[in-house]
Amino acid sequence: MNKLSTSALSLSLAVGLALGATTVAGEAKAKAWEPKKPIEFVIMAGKGGGADRLARFIQGIIEKHKMSPKPLIPINKGGGSGAEALQYLKAKNGDPHVILATLNSYYTTPLRQPKLGIDISKYTPIARLAEDTFQLWVHVDSGINSVKDYVAAVKKAGKKGWKMGGTGKGAEDSLVTGMLMKKFGIDMTYVPYKGGGKVAKELIGKHINSTVNNPAEQVGFWDAGKSKPLASFTPPGMLKGKWGKIPTFQDLGHGSDMVYYMQRSIVAPGGIADDVRDFYVSLFQKVYTSSEWQGYLNKKGLIPGWLTGDKLQAYFIAEKAKHAKLLGK
Amino acid sequence: MEILGHLADGFLISFEPLNLALVIFGAMVGLFIGAMPGLGSVNGVAILLPMTFLVPPTSAIIFLGAIYYGAMYGGAISSIMLGIPGASTAVATTFDGRPLALKGQADKALVAAATASFVGGTISVILFTAFAPPLAEVALAFGPPEEFALMMLAFATFIGLGGDDIPKTFFSIFIGLVLSAVGLDVVSGEPRLIFMDLPGFLHGVNFLVLAIGIYGIGEMLWTVETSRGNVSMSKATVSAKRVMAALRELVGTWKTMLMGSFLGYFVGILPAAGATPGSLMAYGVAKSIAKDPSTYGKGNVDGVVAPEAANNAASTGSMLPMLTLGIPGSPTTAILLGGMVIWGLEPGPLLFVDHKEFVWGLIASLYSANLFSLLINIAFIPAFIAVLKLPFTILAPVIFALCVVGGYVPTLDMHDVWLMFIFGVVGYLMRKLDYPLAPAVLAIVLGPLAERSVRQSLIGSHGDITIFFQRPISGTIMVVAIILLVMPLYKIIRDRMKAGRDEGGAA
Numbered sequence: 001m002n003k004l005s006t007s008a009l010s011l012s013l014a015v016g017l018a019l020g021a022t023t024v025a026g027e028a029k030a031k032a033w034e035p036k037k038p039i040e041f042v043i044m045a046g047k048g049g050g051a052d053r054l055a056r057f058i059q060g061i062i063e064k065h066k067m068s069p070k071p072l073i074p075i076n077k078g079g080g081s082g083a084e085a086l087q088y089l090k091a092k093n094g095d096p097h098v099i100l101a102t103l104n105s106y107y108t109t110p111l112r113q114p115k116l117g118i119d120i121s122k123y124t125p126i127a128r129l130a131e132d133t134f135q136l137w138v139h140v141d142s143g144i145n146s147v148k149d150y151v152a153a154v155k156k157a158g159k160k161g162w163k164m165g166g167t168g169k170g171a172e173d174s175l176v177t178g179m180l181m182k183k184f185g186i187d188m189t190y191v192p193y194k195g196g197g198k199v200a201k202e203l204i205g206k207h208i209n210s211t212v213n214n215p216a217e218q219v220g221f222w223d224a225g226k227s228k229p230l231a232s233f234t235p236p237g238m239l240k241g242k243w244g245k246i247p248t249f250q251d252l253g254h255g256s257d258m259v260y261y262m263q264r265s266i267v268a269p270g271g272i273a274d275d276v277r278d279f280y281v282s283l284f285q286k287v288y289t290s291s292e293w294q295g296y297l298n299k300k301g302l303i304p305g306w307l308t309g310d311k312l313q314a315y316f317i318a319e320k321a322k323h324a325k326l327l328g329k
Numbered sequence: 330m331e332i333l334g335h336l337a338d339g340f341l342i343s344f345e346p347l348n349l350a351l352v353i354f355g356a357m358v359g360l361f362i363g364a365m366p367g368l369g370s371v372n373g374v375a376i377l378l379p380m381t382f383l384v385p386p387t388s389a390i391i392f393l394g395a396i397y398y399g400a401m402y403g404g405a406i407s408s409i410m411l412g413i414p415g416a417s418t419a420v421a422t423t424f425d426g427r428p429l430a431l432k433g434q435a436d437k438a439l440v441a442a443a444t445a446s447f448v449g450g451t452i453s454v455i456l457f458t459a460f461a462p463p464l465a466e467v468a469l470a471f472g473p474p475e476e477f478a479l480m481m482l483a484f485a486t487f488i489g490l491g492g493d494d495i496p497k498t499f500f501s502i503f504i505g506l507v508l509s510a511v512g513l514d515v516v517s518g519e520p521r522l523i524f525m526d527l528p529g530f531l532h533g534v535n536f537l538v539l540a541i542g543i544y545g546i547g548e549m550l551w552t553v554e555t556s557r558g559n560v561s562m563s564k565a566t567v568s569a570k571r572v573m574a575a576l577r578e579l580v581g582t583w584k585t586m587l588m589g590s591f592l593g594y595f596v597g598i599l600p601a602a603g604a605t606p607g608s609l610m611a612y613g614v615a616k617s618i619a620k621d622p623s624t625y626g627k628g629n630v631d632g633v634v635a636p637e638a639a640n641n642a643a644s645t646g647s648m649l650p651m652l653t654l655g656i657p658g659s660p661t662t663a664i665l666l667g668g669m670v671i672w673g674l675e676p677g678p679l680l681f682v683d684h685k686e687f688v689w690g691l692i693a694s695l696y697s698a699n700l701f702s703l704l705i706n707i708a709f710i711p712a713f714i715a716v717l718k719l720p721f722t723i724l725a726p727v728i729f730a731l732c733v734v735g736g737y738v739p740t741l742d743m744h745d746v747w748l749m750f751i752f753g754v755v756g757y758l759m760r761k762l763d764y765p766l767a768p769a770v771l772a773i774v775l776g777p778l779a780e781r782s783v784r785q786s787l788i789g790s791h792g793d794i795t796i797f798f799q800r801p802i803s804g805t806i807m808v809v810a811i812i813l814l815v816m817p818l819y820k821i822i823r824d825r826m827k828a829g830r831d832e833g834g835a836a
Contacts, residue, residue, distance in 0.1 A: 052663070052667070053663075053666065053667045053670060056375075056378070056664070056667035056671075057667060057670050057671055059379070060378070060379060060382070060667075060668075060671035061671075063379035063382065064379075064382045064671075071379070074375070075741060077532065078532070079512055079513055079520075079531035079532035079533065081513065083520065083531060084528065084531040084532050087528050087531075113519075113520070160791055163789055168516065168517070169516065169517045170517075189788060189789065189791070190788075191473075191785050191788050191789050192515075192516050192785070192788075193781075193785065194515070194781060197655060197656045197657070198656060200655075200656075201468075201469065201650075201654055201656050202472065204469055204654075205469035205470060205471070205472060207472035207473065207789075208789075219675070219677075220654075220655045220675060220676065220677020220678060220679065221677065221678065223675075223677065223678075223679055224677060224678035224679055226678065292671075296670075
């Protein structure tokens with residue numbers, strides 16, 4: 001009897017589950033979640049910077065191909081190195097009409113300002129769209145042609161005589177500068193500017209001696225023969241086209257630890273329903289596969305790297321740990 | 330000659346029917362956006378950017394350029410008519426435009442604003458046409474010490490004014506500087522001066538919130554007090570005859586117009602400055618070189634002409650670093666830059682070579698955008714004047730609602746609306762106590778720029794202050810700034826000594 005009833009039970013359970021599953025799937029297909037009002041597209045940086053331009057580019061792709069039934073409205077919340085945006089996302093827990101475009105301050109800001117009480121594992125990861133890279137740049141008139149020349153020049157000039165431009169203490173380029181100084185036992189003066197575009201201009205105007213810019217920030221000057229890259233902070237073979245011709249630090253025999261990326265991802269507040277998340281994942285998958293996005297990645301020396309769900313969350317956690325080490329926290 | 334050929338090609342492009350229609354449409358949209366408090370050219374361009382995918386890139390930039398321009402004209406309208414700055418670039422226009430309107434000369438102020446905008450815009454486009462590449466070099470030569478010297482010059486022009494009470498001017502500037510320091514440290518990125526840990530202060534004190542509070546809310550309180558409720562607004566009239574008379578009177582302000590145009594253009598070229606500092610500096614310079622500075626702030630036409638010529642000139646100027654260096658000269662050009670990326674154009678030194686039709690089509694369209702903005706603006710003046718004839722009981726709630734919208738829109742944060750009310754009350758009290766308010770507004774705009782550049786300079790020089798005097802450009806500007814600062818002191822001492830001697834002689 002026992003045996004019979006168990007199997008009957010399991011049979012009915014299985015049928016029930018199957019039925020349930022089909023109804024859920026059917027319902028989801030019939031009315032998958034769609035935004036009911038414009039979506040707030042929060043940018044954790046000020047207007048006009050690299051992150052802002054990229055976010056508006058993404059908005060443009062979505063708009064151009066009408067990928068979303070409701071428009072995305074970009075809102076800049078760059079205060080406190082993005083602390084303002086992260087707190088906003090926390091306050092919007094469960095709100096399906098808010099998403100955030102992140103960069104590395106997504107981990108560094110909570111690490112540097114523990115008082116904010118931000119736990120990024122509470123947010124909902126949507127998609128990683130790319131990883132941006134960094135190169136070491138100098139002016140063409142500097143007479144420096146290699147990392148070896150560079151190290152020699154910095155050593156000769158000393159801390160007071162060598163200015164490295166960047167975007168602020170704790171910013172990505174300051175971490176890369178720190179790696180550089182540690183690796184080669186050199187010292188220089190780090191001067192912070194507002195945004196990577198300004199840093200690039202200061203190098204061309206010869207107000208600073210070197211920079212660690214993203215490709216997009218220097219490519220115009222490189223093409224015009226004003227600046228040149230000495231080495232990429234990537235593993236060998238990652239970059240394509242003209243970017244691939246730049247040696248990496250590993251190619252030059254400086255070990256495999258001189259690697260740093262800037263992630264470009266989208267996250268949503270915590271506590272949102274699964275079908276809301278699925279809407280955004282499929283929206284950004286369309287962005288990712290669009291010819292505009294792929295063309296941009298190629299031209300601007302970014303590494304494609306689609307990641308979503310638990311894998312993306314694991315990536316965030318690992319990157320956060322890596323940055324805790326870099327920041328000495 | 331080569332340039333003239335390019336320009337002729339550009340005109341052919343800008344006079345294509347589609348592009349011409351877009352210029353006119355853009356100028357009208359811009360006029361409206363600029364006139365709405367809280368909505369400036371930044372919002373206008375950002376909102377309409379996605380619409381431009383429907384047309385080719387050259388038409389798109391022509392459309393957005395016309396909006397940018399129209400907004401510079403439109404900002405003056407609410408500054409003059411309602412005393413609420415229509416856009417951050419038009420704050421300086423309220424200083425004298427509003428008093429003129431209260432005197433019943435709103436039509437004169439509007440004509441002056443439109444004409445000065447046209448002159449400033451046209452002069453700057455001519456400069457752009459003829460000297461774009463060498464001026465890009467000037468922008469490159471400006472490092473942190475030069476930027477700081479320029480900021481010092483701006484402050485000096487505001488202090489070095491004969492008419493105002495100098496200690497009170499200093500006090501007003503310091504209030505503005507303290508407010509500008511709220512938010513995030515420009516170098517370390519740490520939060521600072523976060524009052525009561527309110528998260529709304531993390532993004533700093535928005536300059537428009539201060540300006541709308543002081544000039545919009547404060548102005549209303551002031552009107553309520555002085556009129557004791559039974560207000561008939563100003564006795565505004567307009568006729569073709571009066572407009573012609575106003576135009577004739579404007580001929581006398583040609584020096585101010587030229588000064589505003591050149592200064593505005595130059596400040597616009599420098600990355601990160603833009604039209605707002607340009608217009609404020611032009612106002613300060615106009616006042617400090619005037620024969621009778623005490624008439625400023627009380628309805629002097631030159632006080633409208635200077636900032637209006639400058640803000641249009643600066644908006645052209647800020648396109649130069651955008652196109653040649655790929656660096657936005659103002660928040661609006663930052664958005665335009667984003668647009669260029671979407672259209673597949675690479676801003677930077679090679680744009681002038683690789684995309685001639687785009688660059689020259691844009692430049693040529695700026696000439697026509699200016700002309701159409703002027704015509705549209707003049708044509709609408711009777712309609713604007715009609716608004717002023719509304720009874721105060723209707724106008725006051727409208728102004729109030731516009732202030733609230735204007736305070737809320739830039740950050741979408743109610744925090745800023747409350748802050749605006751507080752500034753309104755404080756501004757009203759400061760005015761009662763005869764404190765000049767314009768220097769506080771100047772300080773909150775220039776404070777962050779000055780702080781960043783002085784700290785960058787000193788980090789670079791390892792604390793050596795002489796860096797500001799060692800470099801030829803910054804040294805020259807610094808010396809001029811110091812002379813301007815010392816001049817009123819010298820005047821005061823001279824006047825006192827003279828007065829002393831006279832008394833001595835009489836006794």
